[in-house]
Amino acid sequence: MILHRGIAALRVLNARGLRLSPVPLAWRNLLSDRRRLARSSAGIGFAALLMMVELGFRNGYIESMLLVMRRLDGDIMLVSSQKYQFERVAPFSRRQLYEASGVRGVASARPLYLERTASIWRNPQNGRHFAVLTFAFDPDQPVLLIPEVQAMLPELRQQDTILMDRRARSVLGDVAATTDGELSGKHIKVAGTFWLGPNFFNDGNIVMSDRNFFKLLGGSGRDRTDLPDVEVGVVKVQPGFAVAEVQRALRAAMPPNVAVLTKQQLIDQEASLHAKLSPVGPIFTAGALVGFAVGILISYQILFSELSDQLAQYATLKAMGYGNGYLVGVVLRQAAFYAFAGYLPAWALCIGLFRYISDIMVGPMQLTLALTAQTLLLTLAMCMFAALLALRRVITADPAEVF
Amino acid sequence: MSTLLAWRILLHEKGRNALAVAGIFIAILMIFLQLGFYASVPRAGMLVYNQLAFDIMLTSSDYVFQEQSYDFPRQRLDQALSIPDVANVSPMYQGEAQWLNTTDRLRRDVFVMGFRLEDDSVSVPDIRRQRSLLRRNDTVLVDSMTLPMYGPQVRGHVVEIADRAVEIAGTYLLGTGFLGLGAVVTSDLNFVRIFPRRSLDNVNLGLVTLKDGSDPGLAATRLRSLLPPDTRVFTRAELDAYEETFWRKRTSTGLVFGFGVIVSIVVGMVILYQTLATQIIRHLPQYATFKAIGYTDGFLQRVVLSLALITAGIAFVPALATAVMAYDKLRTLARLPIEMTPARVAVVLVIALTMSGATALLAVSKVRRVDPADLF
Numbered sequence: 001m002i003l004h005r006g007i008a009a010l011r012v013l014n015a016r017g018l019r020l021s022p023v024p025l026a027w028r029n030l031l032s033d034r035r036r037l038a039r040s041s042a043g044i045g046f047a048a049l050l051m052m053v054e055l056g057f058r059n060g061y062i063e064s065m066l067l068v069m070r071r072l073d074g075d076i077m078l079v080s081s082q083k084y085q086f087e088r089v090a091p092f093s094r095r096q097l098y099e100a101s102g103v104r105g106v107a108s109a110r111p112l113y114l115e116r117t118a119s120i121w122r123n124p125q126n127g128r129h130f131a132v133l134t135f136a137f138d139p140d141q142p143v144l145l146i147p148e149v150q151a152m153l154p155e156l157r158q159q160d161t162i163l164m165d166r167r168a169r170s171v172l173g174d175v176a177a178t179t180d181g182e183l184s185g186k187h188i189k190v191a192g193t194f195w196l197g198p199n200f201f202n203d204g205n206i207v208m209s210d211r212n213f214f215k216l217l218g219g220s221g222r223d224r225t226d227l228p229d230v231e232v233g234v235v236k237v238q239p240g241f242a243v244a245e246v247q248r249a250l251r252a253a254m255p256p257n258v259a260v261l262t263k264q265q266l267i268d269q270e271a272s273l274h275a276k277l278s279p280v281g282p283i284f285t286a287g288a289l290v291g292f293a294v295g296i297l298i299s300y301q302i303l304f305s306e307l308s309d310q311l312a313q314y315a316t317l318k319a320m321g322y323g324n325g326y327l328v329g330v331v332l333r334q335a336a337f338y339a340f341a342g343y344l345p346a347w348a349l350c351i352g353l354f355r356y357i358s359d360i361m362v363g364p365m366q367l368t369l370a371l372t373a374q375t376l377l378l379t380l381a382m383c384m385f386a387a388l389l390a391l392r393r394v395i396t397a398d399p400a401e402v403f
Numbered sequence: 404m405s406t407l408l409a410w411r412i413l414l415h416e417k418g419r420n421a422l423a424v425a426g427i428f429i430a431i432l433m434i435f436l437q438l439g440f441y442a443s444v445p446r447a448g449m450l451v452y453n454q455l456a457f458d459i460m461l462t463s464s465d466y467v468f469q470e471q472s473y474d475f476p477r478q479r480l481d482q483a484l485s486i487p488d489v490a491n492v493s494p495m496y497q498g499e500a501q502w503l504n505t506t507d508r509l510r511r512d513v514f515v516m517g518f519r520l521e522d523d524s525v526s527v528p529d530i531r532r533q534r535s536l537l538r539r540n541d542t543v544l545v546d547s548m549t550l551p552m553y554g555p556q557v558r559g560h561v562v563e564i565a566d567r568a569v570e571i572a573g574t575y576l577l578g579t580g581f582l583g584l585g586a587v588v589t590s591d592l593n594f595v596r597i598f599p600r601r602s603l604d605n606v607n608l609g610l611v612t613l614k615d616g617s618d619p620g621l622a623a624t625r626l627r628s629l630l631p632p633d634t635r636v637f638t639r640a641e642l643d644a645y646e647e648t649f650w651r652k653r654t655s656t657g658l659v660f661g662f663g664v665i666v667s668i669v670v671g672m673v674i675l676y677q678t679l680a681t682q683i684i685r686h687l688p689q690y691a692t693f694k695a696i697g698y699t700d701g702f703l704q705r706v707v708l709s710l711a712l713i714t715a716g717i718a719f720v721p722a723l724a725t726a727v728m729a730y731d732k733l734r735t736l737a738r739l740p741i742e743m744t745p746a747r748v749a750v751v752l753v754i755a756l757t758m759s760g761a762t763a764l765l766a767v768s769k770v771r772r773v774d775p776a777d778l779f
Contacts, residue, residue, distance in 0.1 A: 301674065
């Protein structure tokens with residue numbers, strides 16, 4: 001029955017298509033001059049590539065700030081309501097975390113500790129010191145979804161043992177070759193490495209157990225003798241409970257100094273902070289906007305000269321009795337074809353380009369599905385917009401002028 | 404004559420040429436913006452240093468950048484005084500602490516800088532003027548670029564920095580650059596009150612001024628041989644170069660905006676070429692007629708060249724004006740020292756003219772091939 005209806009609908013569409021366009025004119029226009037096709041799609045492809053790269057830079061910069069957050073193994077995150085930036089320390093009391101684990105629907109509430117200014121790594125090769133970001137958790141309640149970290153939990157339990165980020169900036173020294181190191185003036189063993197990466201504000205990451213964190217970097221309180229306060233409470237929701245429902249219950253149970261956010265909310269909040277408030281975010285955004293403006297300019301030029309070349313043909317069509325609506329349809333379809341013809345090679349090229357620049361760029365350059373969809377839409381929008389600008393020529397074409 | 408003709412051609416088709424000017428306007432604006440980012444982002448490391456009086460700066464040998472400067476013994480400053488070239492030394496203290504806005508109880512990280520009030524080491528006018536206010540215990544001056552989320556930053560307002568109540572004695576305009584979202588300055592004595600674990604005996608930066616006529620390079624060499632390896636010696640020029648390289652690498656600005664500058668130039672050339680080429684093709688009969696009358700290729704070349712240069716020249720003016728406005732907007736948004744310098748105006752003008760000149764020469768080949776006989 002459904003199939004039957006579908007076929008009927010297709011027939012109607014087909015009949016309409018036939019009535020509107022007995023010849024696939026836009027398609028034929030595109031193919032009539034292969035050299036021009038190559039030239040024009042190269043131009044539009046260039047504009048698309050430009051947008052991909054500029055947006056890629058911007059996303060890469062922001063993404064580098066979210067690396068750890070994305071790897072937190074939980075549905076809901078408890079953070080201090082003072083926290084405005086993930087890497088800036090603003091802990092809350094561990095007692096409140098225990099309270100959270102009693103809330104209905106919460107499977108577990110596990111602590112993550114963070115230290116940014118006191119964890120000073122000594123480059124084992126040249127002896128210079130650099131601040132690194134240290135994350136710590138209880139190896140019996142792991143919170144980081146990093147495969148190498150998960151595989152090395154037994155090593156983490158040993159005293160004075162850490163795992164080191166092997167994607168850290170090279171100023172930290174040859175991390176992979178290091179087995180004995182120095183952190184904040186104390187001797188430590190490097191049991192292994194994991195793959196994470198630096199960001200704009202920090203050169204590399206260290207992971208250790210909560211016990212070592214307490215021992216090496218101290219606890220909370222005036223004399224730093226209490227167990228350390230919690231930086232993030234990583235909450236897992238019991239199967240059968242909705243995350244939003246548990247989030248509401250936690251909000252009701254927690255005092256106002258603890259913010260209850262879903263993992264995505266925490267990530268979105270951080271991304272928007274870096275896009276808007278950090279020194280370079282607005283500049284990267286400006287770069288992406290400029291890319292779009294240039295794209296419109298290029299595609300307008302291409303479509304305009306294309307239409308100018310084919311003006312006689314369009315005028316002839318008009319003289320034969322085709323309406324403006326039909327011609328607009330042809331031009332828009334042609335613009336869409338161009339968008340795709342330019343986009344596909346640009347996309348393929350971009351994969352290689354991103355892989356190449358990722359190594360020298362501050363953040364990870366990824367051609368994600370979202371970026372693909374976003375830039376494809378922008379390319380389409382840009383070509384359509386340019387086509388509409390250029391259309392005036394076709395609409396005002398006077399058949400009498402052609403001959 | 405050729406310029407006049409070019410001018411006439413421009414005026415003849417106002418609408419079409421306005422479009423060309425608009426295209427080149429965008430290309431030039433892009434070059435301005437990308438060059439601005441390229442040059443300014445790494446300059447932010449010098450934002451504060453540019454306002455400090457020194458010929459040579461002493462830092463810890465671990466110095467990474469201003470926020471991660473580490474400390475070194477103050478004796479090094481006294482040792483430096485033993486060199487005859489050295490006129491004066493002055494310590495700077497800096498650290499990061501939590502700022503508590505007492506009205507809404509929100510905590511933010513703030514960068515605190517302390518200097519000796521009797522030294523003339525800070526040249527920000529607002530700070531010099533209000534220096535004496537810092538003689539009172541527990542007072543600070545707040546950078547007015549500090550974000551509103553730090554709460555009210557008016558004179559007399561009391562906040563807590565590192566759990567100690569301090570009074571805002573005034574504000575100054577400098578900028579926070581890469582130091583974070585908020586910054587304050589205070590006296591050296593107030594600094595150690597805020598940071599009880601720190602002592603005046605360990606300084607973060609040592610500002611050394613030299614006697615008139617002495618050579619900073621030579622003095623730096625002497626200091627290096629005098630001071631132990633825990634101290635690093637930078638002349639002003641060396642520090643400038645160090646900071647620039649550090650931030651260029653860290654922010655990948657070389658890659659990102661260098662790419663942007665090249666792309667803008669290419670796009671500008673393509674737009675200009677397209678416009679010139681269409682214009683020439685449409686006026687081919689006229690050019691052919693000129694040739695038939697006896698004008699030389701050289702003359703026609705000059706016409707096209709003038710056409711290109713005039714178009715670029717006209718587009719340059721609004722592009723410069725818009726860029727100045729955009730710099731202004733970005734300066735407040737990004738809180739980075741993005742400024743229009745005469746050198747940059749000159750560089751972009753040269754780029755714009757070269758770009759249009761080169762394009763004109765490319766496009767002119769069409770004119771050269773024109774055969775007057777084809778006309779009829």
